[in-house]
Structures are given as C-alpha cells and as structure tokens.
Amino acid sequence: MGGDHGPQPVVEAAATALALYPQIEHIFLVGIEKELNALLAGRPLDRKRLSVVHASEVVTMEDKAVEAVRRKRDSSLSRAVDMVKDGQASAVLSPGNTGAFMAAALIKLRTLPGVDRPGLATVMPSQHGRFLILDLGANADARPQHLCDYGIMGEIYARQILGVPNPRVGLFSIGTEEMKGNELTLEAHRLLKDSPVNFTGNIEGHDMFADKVDVIVTDGFTGNAVLKSCEATSRLIYNWMKEDLTQNPLRKLGAWLAKGAFESLRKKANPDEYGGAILLGVNGICIKAHGKASANAICSALRIAADAITRQVNTLIVEEIRLTHEKEHPAQPAPATVA
C-alpha cells in the first residue's frame, strides 16, 4: 500500500508473475481489502494461487521507521512481514518506506544465526555488465566483521541469483592499495583476505563501473552515499542534456534522429529487471522494491524472491558464515580439569 504509486503496480505485477513464474506457489496481497479487490476485479488470473489479506493501516514514506513498526501494527508492511515470521509465507516484498521495512524485518524476523547485522544489497549496472553492492544503509556504523560477513552474503547472492560462478568480491575504499582506506576498511581488508571469499582487494570509486568485481562491500553510510551520488549525477547529466538538446531547432532535430540512442541509454541506466534491493542476513527473504517501481520492476523482484527461496540463499549464508567464524575462532579444547 505504501509505495509511491499505491497498490496498482503491485497488483499488476502479482498477476503477471503468477502467469510467468510457475515456481511461485502463492502470492498474498496484503493491504486494504476493498482497494485490492477493486484492482483485481476483471483480471484473468489464477485465484487459487492468489489471496488478499486485509490490513487496515498504511505506513507512509514520511513515517519514522521504528515508530511505524511499533505503532501501526495493522499496516500492510507489518502484516506482510508477520506472515514470514509465522511461516505463512517464505518471502516478503514491499515498495514502501525503506526504513520501516528494514526495521520491521529486523525486529520481527531477527538476523540469521551467526549474522550480527543485515546488509541491504542492490544490483547496479556496470559498463558491460552488472554488480551487487552492499550495504546501502541497513547499518550506518559497521564494524570490520560486518563488512566481512557482507562479502560472504554478497558472494552467495551473486552466485545463486546473478549466476556468476566464482564472484569477485571487492572492498570499497579510497585507493586500490591494501594500506589505503580508513580504520574500518583496513581491518575489514585483513578479515576478507583470511575469509573463504574470492576477495580481489580494494576497489575505488573510479573503477566501480569497470567490470572489475561482481560484489562491492562497504558500510551502510558509504554505500548509501555512493548509490545516491551516482543517481544524482545521472539525473544531473540527464537534466543538463535535456536543457542543451532543446535549446534550438537544429539540436532538437539531432536529438530526434538519435532518439534510439537515448532510449537505449535510459534502459541501461534504469533496468527494470533488477527489481530492487534485498535485505541479506535476516531470517526470511525480504525484498525492497523501489518506491517508484513499475509493475515490470516489481514483477522482476517477485522472480528474485522466488529464486532466493528455491536456491536456498539463506541456508547457504548460515552455513558459510558458520564455517568462516569457526575458522576465525576455532573451538578451544575443553580445559583439563584440575584435581
């Protein structure tokens, strides 16, 4: 209910996803029943695989994260997460308030065994491919171990969902050399080097789109800053281009002749197929679609949710984290009892 375009794109995406993806057993649409039923009316769809679950409240984009979870107990966002907690659903998807969604997921589902902090991950386009980046803001004050865990979780996601056989994991820093960075990244570098992750070292901003890595690991503050800076730059250039290309008839004609190029550019920069962000490390599959997500984008996100379930991303994370932490802190032999 709480996305920028309300429930319309969600309902449309659910209908399409049921038709396209047989691996999706059932979709529960959680929200104001009357509105959802009105949007469903007349759609040719398999009602045996879709149900509406009523929730009377809506978390808005302006609501404060933790407060929204605590106060609006009957919101679509809270109820949907509850369904995962209660085992009625295996995954939850929301295009609503990101902070509230992350708070609900963390408070209700808790983290996976061995995981201290979840990380919000998304796929970004690169020059000739794509890469996963996390954390984007679930955890603004990360410790080195968190970054190492993000490497493990990101690698599993890239292998299982993006289909990269041996994902290259880079640590975002301010220089490629090992000794470049801040206290956090210097220590995280050491941990990642000792981890089972295919760690390729530091990656700096200049190289982030150069197809050098499949996963970029960073703390939530930096990740959020970097993601938003990239989006802001792209919007700035788009706005400038629009101003410059419409300044006289000759340029307008040129832009019209080359319009295929601009359309292709738009698709590369905003690919609907990526479908949002995933909150890795919580005990349940939690997908955050963009607030402005189209039905197409939400439909892709539903496919990703289904893939994450069938490919057992969370089971693999728990296992890999356990093995890594065991290696870092091997179980001590029991001390001999002193008589």
Next chain:
Amino acid sequence: MGGDHGPQPVVEAAATALALYPQIEHIFLVGIEKELNALLAGRPLDRKRLSVVHASEVVTMEDKAVEAVRRKRDSSLSRAVDMVKDGQASAVLSPGNTGAFMAAALIKLRTLPGVDRPGLATVMPSQHGRFLILDLGANADARPQHLCDYGIMGEIYARQILGVPNPRVGLFSIGTEEMKGNELTLEAHRLLKDSPVNFTGNIEGHDMFADKVDVIVTDGFTGNAVLKSCEATSRLIYNWMKEDLTQNPLRKLGAWLAKGAFESLRKKANPDEYGGAILLGVNGICIKAHGKASANAICSALRIAADAITRQVNTLIVEEIRLTHEKEHPAQPAPATVA
C-alpha cells in the same frame, strides 16, 4: 614536474597567468632547470616576474606519499613546498601526486593554529551553479570536531573565493532529518548547529546537485568515495552515449547536428575554471591541480592561489576557529588559591 603531462601545461599556464593577473607578483617554476628553460625559450614573457628554481628529482604518481617526501628531498614537489615554509613564496601549486603533496604540506607547513586536521576541498558543478565540498581524503578517519572545522573553513573559502555572501553549509548524510546518519555525523551535526556557521542541516546524495547548499562537509573517506563515484558515473554515461550514438548512420547524423549540446555538456561537467583542489587548514596556501589539468585549468588555479593570498583566507580561518573553540570551551576563571 610530476603531473600527467609533465611541466608543459604548467609553464604555459604560468606565462598566461603573469599576463592576465597583475596581482601575481612572482612565479617560481620549480623543477629540472634544463627542461623548464627549454619550455620557456622563445615565449614573450616578463622574466622579472618569473624565475626557475632547480630541483633534481621528480615524485611520480606511483610513489608512496610519506616515503616520497622523506626520500626525494630534492623533488620539485618538496622544494616548492619548502619555498612556502621558508617564506620565499606565499602559495604552492602542484598537478603531481596528491598524497605526496598533502603529506609534504602537512609535514613541512603543519596546520594552522587551532586546526587539528586539514581538509582537501574542491568546487563541483551543480544544476545551475556550483558548490564546495570537503574533505576529499586528507583525513580518512575524521572526528566530529574536524567536520565542524571543515564547515568553518569551507564557509570562509566560499565567501572569499567563490563570492557567496552568506554561504549555506550542509553536512553530508544519509537522510535529511537530524537523527539520520552515523555516530560521526550525528555528533558533527550538533557541533555545527552550535557553531557560527550558517548551517542548513544534513544534505543527502540525492540533493547534492540541487543548488541547496554552497558548502558540503564530510569526512575524507566519504568525500573521496562520493567524488570518485560521481566522476565514474559521468564517465560511464559518456561511454554508453558514445557507443549508442555511433551505432548507426542516423544516430551519428543526429549526434552531429546536436554536437553543440554535447560540447556545452562537456564544459558544464568539466569546467576548467575550477582549477583543482585546495588543502584548507595548513599553514600556507596549497593548491592541488588535477594530474591531467590543462594549461587553462592550471592558470585558473594560479588565480585562485593569488585570490586566497590577497583575501587572507588563512588569517580569517585562524580567527574564526579561535572564536568558535573559545565559545565551545570558554576560558575558565583561575581557581582561587587556597591558603
């Protein structure tokens, strides 16, 4: 000597700057005498206002920062900073190794009284204007007080050099609300609010180009990450555009007709007039030109160096920092002596 294009653009810029800016009393070209004299030969310039100072070594872009300063004592970079230290020059400009330049400046010149850490600042273009951002990497592990001092220094620079009467200072964070951020920014927010700076609160990545602030304050790790991410995004879009616009004859024709727009775009994104970055907070005016800087960009940087001297940027910083710290930690009355 150590810029990507060697001394050529520096010599050219010096010649132009002497002709354009009478406020520049004298320029010392520091480097390998023979090379510099060869580049100067035949140029119509006022040799009374220009001298060549020999330095036998060159710091390369690959040299490690502190090591370069310690080992290559007769490098152009070191010698040029020495001249400021010894009072022979009022400002130093280098297009060479950024890390080595910052290390030389900090080691040889030290910080201004009251300033704990210097901050590297540059001007970035915004939608319809420009803004100053610091720190870009002089100080990767900043404390809240450093960010507050950056606000003071940035405000003075924006007023004196960019000509903004009452610069709006924003703190880079991951949300506009006061309670959004990490431990560092939450505390820095409090300090900036209590400081004499015209502090407008948090600014997030999405709004950085929206002409909402004149100065953005951040720690060196985030600043470096953000700057490089913006540059990488801009390059990514440029590369994609080139690919897309040359894919068929129609698009090529369109691009040719609209070429004025692309030229205007290029100028907005890479304005030569900004000329580089300034290391604020060290005891001397230190300007870092881009390694790839053109003669035009270096010439602008020379004008900025001259402006920073005549408008007494450093004197103003010392005064303002002193007043702010006094307000924060007022001098205690002397304790009564106990007989």
